[in-house]
Amino acid sequence: MLAMTACAGPDRPQTVDPAPDPTTDLGPVQRGQYLFTAANCQGCHTDTRHHGAFLAGGVAIASNYGTFYTRNITSDPVNGIGRWSDADFLRALRRGISPRGVPYYPAFPFTSFTQMSDRDILDIKAYLMTQAAVAQPNRPHALHFPWSIRALLLPWRALYFHPGPLPPNPGHDPQWNRGAYLVEAVAHCEECHTPRNALGGRIEARAFAGYAMPGQAGPPAANITQDPRSGIGRWSRHDIADFLATGFTPSGDAIGGRMGEVLDRMAVLKAADRDAIAAYLKTIPAVPGSPKRPGRG
Ligand code: HEC
Numbered sequence: 001m002l003a004m005t006a007c008a009g010p011d012r013p014q015t016v017d018p019a020p021d022p023t024t025d026l027g028p029v030q031r032g033q034y035l036f037t038a039a040n041c042q043g044c045h046t047d048t049r050h051h052g053a054f055l056a057g058g059v060a061i062a063s064n065y066g067t068f069y070t071r072n073i074t075s076d077p078v079n080g081i082g083r084w085s086d087a088d089f090l091r092a093l094r095r096g097i098s099p100r101g102v103p104y105y106p107a108f109p110f111t112s113f114t115q116m117s118d119r120d121i122l123d124i125k126a127y128l129m130t131q132a133a134v135a136q137p138n139r140p141h142a143l144h145f146p147w148s149i150r151a152l153l154l155p156w157r158a159l160y161f162h163p164g165p166l167p168p169n170p171g172h173d174p175q176w177n178r179g180a181y182l183v184e185a186v187a188h189c190e191e192c193h194t195p196r197n198a199l200g201g202r203i204e205a206r207a208f209a210g211y212a213m214p215g216q217a218g219p220p221a222a223n224i225t226q227d228p229r230s231g232i233g234r235w236s237r238h239d240i241a242d243f244l245a246t247g248f249t250p251s252g253d254a255i256g257g258r259m260g261e262v263l264d265r266m267a268v269l270k271a272a273d274r275d276a277i278a279a280y281l282k283t284i285p286a287v288p289g290s291p292k293r294p295g296r297g
């Protein structure tokens, strides 16, 4: 740390140390697998409920707009992404644009993955390419009109899509920066925990204040801001890291639902990364109020 400060010349902009990434010593495929786990790519791209093949897609995602079906991201050259170049893959995750130039729906959380670094995105690709090719065709989405028109995504993108990568915040230490990166980019916690307006754009003034996604079953994603009553302001850093490892809240409740799958992934991360996530969450501004189920007022 001292050495780095000494190396920085006087006119260099202030930067923080590289985040304490516990995976830096791993090779690309192993790093990719770790990030893939933290991002829960398999949760959306493997149809476990119907015994679908690993990463072959076809998972139905219910929403107000209709049903999305996730895609085959195996190394199959025809149905999967086996023929994609690194540039194709980067463009999909960083910009949400397909190799043929078509915009993706934000049901694919590229809106968070955009914040990832090039290296991390390409390591995920390296891992995907080591997995079995599955020749399973993609299933078209079943969306209500007018959401079936992809061109509508262009104004949506202009309003709500902020391309990354996430710049480091020199006002905070490396651990906090690592936590911010995991929460905002890789593990995409805001995709479920931040409420959305009628057009599906995130309401940033209520970031992390919880959301009941219309059309989805199960309990709403909780308020995880530092509000002591509606949020997790009374949880210590240790409580949060412990929750991510065990799935138990400080009061002993086991959390499941859509969070259950996230917790399965968090449990296998390195402890340093769960601690970093906890450090970051402890700095999320308090926003009072609990998410309401649609239709319950
Ligand atoms: C919340 C569910 C979800 C998660 C998590 C998710 N995806 Fe997807 N993904 C989707 C959906 C839905 C689509 C289809 C988007 C569309 O058709 O516009 C998609 C599309 C894609 C595509 C485009 C494939 C093609 O044929 O054009 C790639 C590549 C992809 N995802 C990779 C990933 C990777 C890598 C991860 C983890 C880092 C990931 N996804 C995590 C839901 C998800």
Ligand code: HEC
Residues within 6 Å of the ligand: 183, 187, 188, 189, 190, 191, 192, 193, 218, 219, 220, 221, 222, 223, 224, 231, 232, 243, 249, 255, 256, 257, 258, 259, 262, 277, 281
């Ligand atoms: C796929 C959607 C989804 C994602 C992604 C997600 N969560 Fe959740 N989370 C939920 C839901 C739904 C609940 C409520 C579960 C319940 O009440 O049983 C929840 C509950 C929680 C709780 C418990 C709050 C309480 O008061 O009991 C915490 C803490 C939490 N999530 C943190 C996170 C963090 C940190 C991330 C990112 C690493 C994350 N979540 C990503 C859906 C999600």
